[in-house]
Amino acid sequence: MKLTRRTLGLTAMTAALMSSTALWAQEDLVLIGGLATLEGPFAEPGEDGLRGVELAIAEFGNEIAGTPIEMITASSDGNPDVALESARRLVEQDGVDILVGPLSGSEGIRLAQYAKERPETTFLNGGSAAIETTLVDPAPNFYRFNTEGAQWTAPLGEYVVNERAWDNVIIVSEDYSFPYAQIFGFMATYCEAGGTVEDKFFTPVGTNDYSSVIAQLPLEAGEVDGMFVVLGGSDAVNFLSQYAQMGGQLPIIGGTNVADQTVLTTQGPARRLLPGILSAGPVSDNADNETWLEFVAQYQDYYGEEGLPTPSIFAYNYYTNTKAALLALQAVEGDLSNNHEAFRQALDELAFESPTGPVSINENRQATAAIYINEVVETQDGDLRLEPLKRIENVDQFLTLGEPVYSQLGLPSRDNPSCPS
């Protein structure tokens, strides 16, 4: 008897669990899944990314044309396997209509593949910025309204040769898809403008001791004019600290993640090297266009103490992608019938004003938008901010080179592109 009761209880519990989220789908609402890295080395960026999703939904008053919008979240840790598992959960179990995510480069490549298996769901990228996601056999239902890693650094390569006359640099980078993209974009215009790369050093993500690399680096400018550092988070801090302690003084060109608030707020030896770093990316802390100021105010009002002092690049990217989805949804008055046919057409044609200016997408569903070249400057309070030196409008997927030239560059890897000195 007791056993039966227990079995019954267990069955009831399982049934409840299995249907808990499935019930939602029956009501008349649009379900948006937010997928970001809430675990592992990118937990902080992931958290801020989801703030961007929430912010965009709140901006529309949690409804489109009378249909309520609900958001559910799932977590990854930067590992593509985990991202795929969480995406399957959101799509196949919770039945989300729209998925926004993931955050990290290699996760994005995996999810764009998965999107092909799920034609009834529309995928929008979160913050991931590897090149291949929207270039190699792109999925018809995967949209990326944020620019990617190569677009971010493409204007920078040209700039350092033409404006700073640095034409021989050395590269220190993490060893995976996103840094490859950043180097690819940088070198595409840098080599073209006559620059050469003395040497490239690749280190695994999460390296603590950089002494073997630093031993091979020049400490001050001479033959080598500068150093392009493409590291993120603690990797950047560790490397710069150790390089500073060795007395290194090479001018630094930073990958997008080096000139990010997560690194700029650091104290200790690395701090000395930070002011003056040249960098490029989709946002600039001190940009003065009205839409950006509005976005920052909106973020600060909504989150107050809970959020970061200013929205990170991840909040911005997730926000932009979510907003694109909601604008398209508004245009079709929440009509998701026929496998999202009208909705996707609206997305295909969508062009709108993001916090950093106009955004549109091309035939690969990859964004074209403005890029900033930034310099790290110190405020009067001693904080570090990104000051825009130059704003380049309409940087497209093909890095403004045109598709034929671009496709000759091949795909990014450790050895490609190459222009040795």
Add this chain to the structure above:
Amino acid sequence: MTRKILTAIVVLGLLAYPFLVNSFWLVQIGGRTMGFGTVVLSLVFLTAYTGMLSLAQMTVAGVAGYAVAYFTAPTGGVGMLLPWPVALILAMGLATLAGLLIGLVSVRTQGIYTLMITLAVAMAFYYLTLQNYDLFNGFTGFNNVEPPVILGLDLGAPLPFYYLSAALAALCYFGVRHVVRTPFGLALQGVRDEPQRVRALGYNVALLRILAFGLAGAIAGVGGILNLWLNASISPGSVALNPVIDVLMAGVLGGIGHPIGAYVGAFVFTVVDNFAIDFIARERFNTLIGLIFLAIVLFSPDGLTGLARRLWRRTTAEEKEGRESVRHGNEVGK
């Protein structure tokens, strides 16, 4: 008798399962439980019948997974296309070899030292996959590794994949149940309990242990191939510290004393891992997962199977008692 009925119910349940659930529960929970559970089974086999705890089982699974990817889905100049049956045989051979080698390295250690040495092997393999571009394609690994299509049947589709996983898992499970009753299996259990005596009887204890590692390697290889096909990809993240530890967690959760514990543990682990985020703020869900595991291990050191066994015994004992007292009463009535 009850045992046979129970087995029949479980088998029927597994066969009927696809018709009761959606594709998420079919593939991501069901398929993953079978594939991941088979890797856990290799650990449970080692621990329950030879008394050795290895942290390198996910690594061996990774060897098989990487081998299949290397030989069936070359990418960016890395890999060599072979017919899939050859690739599978090679992968199983390599996994068994990897198991034997790990056994060879750790055979003379015990307890925590085996754990440390196998962990070291696992981490060495992780960094190898991360930094080697000629065989493992570095951080990116292999994408687009689709299961083969046999006679028009796409093994990657949800239903065939589930049945394939369930069949292979059953094969491994009953294989283990069988092996432990053979003279080899009995000798292994002898080594576990009294290595000195077994040695005195003329057995080569070291060889027995190495062979056990080899067999566990083959089982883990099956799980590794299923995991690979589930994700359609493999990368260093698949053999990193987290998945390596997950195997041990699932094993302890299910109960490391009986082969079925492997699948029970894998199932509960997968469900909790997937759904904890629904019950708590998204910043804290890992804490909930930790607490659930802590509670299970605290209240039932021999895992969920141990808990079930104890409940079963208590209930049947009560029933027996009840029946006896009834009989007693009747007798008194006479």
